Amino acid sequence: MSGYRRITSFVPRGGRIPDRQKRTLERHGDTYIIDAARDEYTLLEAPDLTASFGREAPLIVEIGAGAGDQVVAHAAQHPENNYLAFEVWWPGVASAVSRIVREGVTNVRLISADAVLALPLLFGSNPKPVEVWTFFPDPWPKARHHKRRMITPDFARIVADTLPEGGIWRLATDWDDYAWQMRDSIAAVPELINLHLGERIDDDDPAEAGISGGFAPRWEGRIITRFETRGLDEGRRIHDLEVRRG
Numbered sequence: 243m244s245g246y247r248r249i250t251s252f253v254p255r256g257g258r259i260p261d262r263q264k265r266t267l268e269r270h271g272d273t274y275i276i277d278a279a280r281d282e283y284t285l286l287e288a289p290d291l292t293a294s295f296g297r298e299a300p301l302i303v304e305i306g307a308g309a310g311d312q313v314v315a316h317a318a319q320h321p322e323n324n325y326l327a328f329e330v331w332w333p334g335v336a337s338a339v340s341r342i343v344r345e346g347v348t349n350v351r352l353i354s355a356d357a358v359l360a361l362p363l364l365f366g367s368n369p370k371p372v373e374v375w376t377f378f379p380d381p382w383p384k385a386r387h388h389k390r391r392m393i394t395p396d397f398a399r400i401v402a403d404t405l406p407e408g409g410i411w412r413l414a415t416d417w418d419d420y421a422w423q424m425r426d427s428i429a430a431v432p433e434l435i436n437l438h439l440g441e442r443i444d445d446d447d448p449a450e451a452g453i454s455g456g457f458a459p460r461w462e463g464r465i466i467t468r469f470e471t472r473g474l475d476e477g478r479r480i481h482d483l484e485v486r487r488g
Contacts, residue, residue: 263336266343274339276326276353283330285353285360291326291368294351299324301371303404305357305392306379310338310350311467313375317347325350326371328357358397361404370406378469381417391420395430402433405487412461413483416473418444421481426451428485435486442481458484 259267276294279286292298300323304313307327317325327350329335335352342350353360365371382390393413401411411434415421422444428434429451436456443455460482470480 259333259336263333263340266340267336270339270343274342274350274352275335276351278353278355280355283354283356285355285363288363288367289353291324291351291364295324295349297324298369299349301326301369302373302375303361303371304328304375304377306376307334307338307352308467308469309334310341310352312377312465313350314338314341314345314347315465316463317350318345321347321349323349327352328355328360330354330356358392358400361400365404370404370409372406373410373412374401374405375412377412377414377464378416378467378473381415381420383417388423391423393420393424393427395427398427398431398434402431402487407487409487411483411485411487412464413485414461414464414470414480416470416478416480418446418479418481421457421483422447422450424481424483425453425456428483429453429456433488435488437484437486456483458482 276289278289291301302316302323302325304325304327307313307329308331310327310329313325313327317323327338329338329352332354335354338350338352376393379392380390382388405411413424415424425436428436438456438458439453440455442457447454460480461484464482473480
């Protein structure tokens with residue numbers, strides 16, 4: 243994208259990986275973690291996803307999978323799909339691999355890379371995903387950090403280019419102002435259609451882009467994770483969005 247300056251939306255965090263998970267990584271990491279050339283978190287080549295999964299199947303991409311709770315739960319219920327999960331937090335990757343092995347699912351692959359830069363590379367050569375998920379991305383709640391939020395018009399453009407016609411983008415957040423930013427970023431891309439425009443209007447929505455509401459009912463396929471539970475415990479409300487690529 244001409245003139246696009248990448249502001250990283252994540253800060254890689256360390257953390258101890260339990261010995262049990264280290265052993266699981268040693269045994270199963272090569273199977274479930276996609277190994278591709280990279281510079282830190284920048285993917286330098288597009289792996290062949292069909293070869294990585296060992297089959298062709300409808301693909302769902304989750305950006306920011308954390309410990310894999312959502313993606314593994316859905317994959318276990320839908321073995322007919324392939325699931326590609328982006329996560330840069332290595333303890334989360336280790337937890338996700340452990341969960342994959344524990345649940346006995348075989349249709350999930352993980353990639354530790356910056357999704358913002360990786361998506362155009364990956365889906366220039368691989369078949370496009372039928373869905374993209376962005377659930378509870380880092381809210382960067384302080385005003386001076388809002389520029390680091392992932393969901394912007396630039397990123398919405400990337401997702402629009404990633405999805406095929408009719409593909410679905412599902413989002414959720416527990417921060418009101420980020421929900422409004424998500425909705426407005428989606429509206430900035432003509433190819434993206436908010437399927438619930440005008441619905442579930444918040445009384446305190448500033449409607450800075452001239453749009454009110456636009457939020458979906460809770461998607462039944464989204465499990466309750468600790469991120470959502472924490473938000474609810476702290477008194478925040480949950481906003482879902484459902485978007486179709488026109």
